[in-house]
Amino acid sequence: MPESWWRGAVIYQVYPRSFADGDGDGVGDIAGLRARLPYLAGLGVDALWLNPWYPSPMADGGYDVADYRGIEPVFGTLAEAEAFIGEAHDAGLRVILDVVPNHGSDRQAWFREALEAGPGSPARERFWFRQGLADGPPNDWQSIFGGPAWTRVPDGEWYLHLFAPEQPDFNWNSPEVVREFHDVLRFWYERGVDGIRIDSAALLVKDPDAEPDGLHPYEDRDGVHEVYRGWRKVTDAYPDRMLVGEVWLPDQERLARYLRPDEMHTAFNFDFLNCPWEPAALRKVIDTTLSTHVPLGAPPTWVLSNHDVVRPVTRYGRGDTSFDLQDRRLGEPSDRALGTRRARAAALLAMALPGSVYIYQGEELGLPEVEDIPGELLQDPIWERSGRTDPGRDGCRVPMPWSGAEPPFGFGKGEGQPWLPQPADWRDLTVEAQQDDPSSMLSLYREALRIRRRELGDGNLTWLPGEENVLAFTRDSGLTCVVNLGEAPTPLPRGNILLSSAPTPDGTLPPDTAAWLL
Numbered sequence: 001m002p003e004s005w006w007r008g009a010v011i012y013q014v015y016p017r018s019f020a021d022g023d024g025d026g027v028g029d030i031a032g033l034r035a036r037l038p039y040l041a042g043l044g045v046d047a048l049w050l051n052p053w054y055p056s057p058m059a060d061g062g063y064d065v066a067d068y069r070g071i072e073p074v075f076g077t078l079a080e081a082e083a084f085i086g087e088a089h090d091a092g093l094r095v096i097l098d099v100v101p102n103h104g105s106d107r108q109a110w111f112r113e114a115l116e117a118g119p120g121s122p123a124r125e126r127f128w129f130r131q132g133l134a135d136g137p138p139n140d141w142q143s144i145f146g147g148p149a150w151t152r153v154p155d156g157e158w159y160l161h162l163f164a165p166e167q168p169d170f171n172w173n174s175p176e177v178v179r180e181f182h183d184v185l186r187f188w189y190e191r192g193v194d195g196i197r198i199d200s201a202a203l204l205v206k207d208p209d210a211e212p213d214g215l216h217p218y219e220d221r222d223g224v225h226e227v228y229r230g231w232r233k234v235t236d237a238y239p240d241r242m243l244v245g246e247v248w249l250p251d252q253e254r255l256a257r258y259l260r261p262d263e264m265h266t267a268f269n270f271d272f273l274n275c276p277w278e279p280a281a282l283r284k285v286i287d288t289t290l291s292t293h294v295p296l297g298a299p300p301t302w303v304l305s306n307h308d309v310v311r312p313v314t315r316y317g318r319g320d321t322s323f324d325l326q327d328r329r330l331g332e333p334s335d336r337a338l339g340t341r342r343a344r345a346a347a348l349l350a351m352a353l354p355g356s357v358y359i360y361q362g363e364e365l366g367l368p369e370v371e372d373i374p375g376e377l378l379q380d381p382i383w384e385r386s387g388r389t390d391p392g393r394d395g396c397r398v399p400m401p402w403s404g405a406e407p408p409f410g411f412g413k414g415e416g417q418p419w420l421p422q423p424a425d426w427r428d429l430t431v432e433a434q435q436d437d438p439s440s441m442l443s444l445y446r447e448a449l450r451i452r453r454r455e456l457g458d459g460n461l462t463w464l465p466g467e468e469n470v471l472a473f474t475r476d477s478g479l480t481c482v483v484n485l486g487e488a489p490t491p492l493p494r495g496n497i498l499l500s501s502a503p504t505p506d507g508t509l510p511p512d513t514a515a516w517l518l
Helices: 030-035 037-043 078-090 109-117 122-126 175-189 224-236 252-257 270-274 279-296 336-352 381-385 424-428 441-455
Strands: 010-014 047-050 094-099 150-152 158-160 195-198 242-245 301-303 356-360 461-463 470-475 480-484 497-500 513-517
Touching (some): 030 078, 047 195, 078 094, 109 122, 122 175, 195 224, 270 279, 270 301, 279 461, 336 441, 336 513, 441 497
Parallel strands (some): 010 047, 010 356, 047 094, 094 195, 195 242
Antiparallel strands (some): 470 480, 497 513
């Protein structure tokens, strides 16, 4: 039986609003994405993960979904989406869609019906409506975006939203909610979608009246696993499909529960993403990941960035190179040259590890975080919910630079500026500027992906003895990966150098450099 495609796949994350604009309105769309499919196929990835493209008021960048079976008109039409799926398949690319089961939009038909139906109605059972306490909301839960997690409606009841008020949480105790999402999965599988990325996967089951019982009242409660057993049954009815969960948990043993054979196929490895650029910390994360995944038969995933995370070039250039979702340390000094050097090495490390790899758009160009977007242009709800003290995640969502010497850098037709401003100094980071430069970040990614497809993927890892500040291991094919995280050059082992993240003079590996040998 052939190996499942996702076990060793390289998956490229597309944030549709910021990838490519096909109609010149300043917002990325399906037409732009279809036009750039040759670029993605040429890059050497195996699959595309698309952030939500459904109809949405965009209170949270599309994660406030108004209709799970449609396409946001700014992005295009359902017919265009179906054409894109077919064209991606023709180009050898699988398609993974984002599904948001924890919450919908306050503009969704179900929620409007619930507001009109009133307290005690079946329509309200699909959400978390509760009577408040004498002095305010039902409890003291806080929104992940800041402020209270409850909003009061005119008839006096309160509804729960773990994110923005425009994103009411679904009640997964409701059989209607369960059936609805099973049908949504089928809708997209029948249109050829190859996988589903599950947003905020650990938050679905909650108990607003919970007494302390050792479990968090709304995160990683045991009942959530029954939800994903149902999703797995639906998915298994469609050959060669997969589920990948966004599961932010500090405990790898708890994470492993989501990867049991009757639940998800894979889950994002946030321990690796959060890890500082330190050899002992990285070695521990890699070992822990493998020890929890391998016994379950689940492939690990390796990811350096996404649409919620400070870009690696900026993060690795700081004094503290770790990442914390609750404290992104925006505005802290960053050495871009150092950050770029480390990001290049980190890319080779991630791509050499066994399992699947995720690449966030622009990562292959070495784009830095944009930290000077004017406040009046910021759109992340975190900006307003934090009292305009936290600019949020827009800095990693700035539109892709494709060509030219000034914004919009070929992002769309004409000279119209995109929905978020691009820095003028990105002129040297465009696809056009990098594509024929063998020393560019783009060339490094293309060559690494070419070698990875031939020599790497899923399988085993064997650590090699070495210096304290060096990570070195071999893979089943015989390829050796060496990463120098120290401050002095280190000798390279014997072998032919296939690729290095920086020049390797006299057979030595400089600091913050990685090399592949065979």
